[in-house]
Amino acid sequence: MLKKLAVIGFGSTMLGIGVNGFILPFHLMNGGMFGISILFNYLWHFSIGLTFVFLNIPVYLLAYKSDYNYFFYGLVGAIFSGSMIEILAPLKDVFHLPIISSVIIGGIIVGIGVGTMLRNQISPGGMDLLALLLAKWTKINVGIIA
Incomplete structure (x- = not known):
């Protein structure tokens, strides 16, 4: 369990850095539930982290009925990820790169965070949690589904 929490901490930190430092x-x-949360932030100044957690409630309910471990680690992953996005918000003004560099670097950093979590059967929630569940049910690699 300690290893999974360390992976969640690392992955969530990478998400927070990628989103705040390079995407926003x-x-x-971004895609999936993070993308919807970011869109709500742009349109109505909603908190990205809090919106992300609330948008994931239906996915959590499905995971709770299907696999408690995916539910638990998905919920912890979403709360950590949402928190890190909020905590690392000051990074919005730190990096001053051309847009194409920001896209590439932000995508790599977010990908490392999510990929590390998925490799350890953990998700930050949203579509990634659905991908883990589908991979379990179909025996298809989560990397192909996600």
Whole structure:
């Protein structure tokens, strides 16, 4: 369990850095539930982390009925990820790169965070949690589904 919490901490920190340092400064989008949360932030100034957790409630309910471990670690992953996005918000003004560099670096950093979690059967929630569940049910690699 300690290893999984360390993976969640690392992955969530990478998400927070990627989103705040490279995605948000240029008003870029991300996919899935994070993308919807970012869109709500751009339109109505909703908290990205809190919106992300609330948007995931239906996914958590499905995971709770299907696999308690995926539910538990998905919920912890979403709360940590949402918190790190909020805690690392000051990074929005730190990096001053051209937009294409910001897209590439932000995508790599977010990908490392999510990929590390998925490799350890953990998700930050959203579509990644659905991908883990589908991979379990179909025996298809989660990397192909996600």
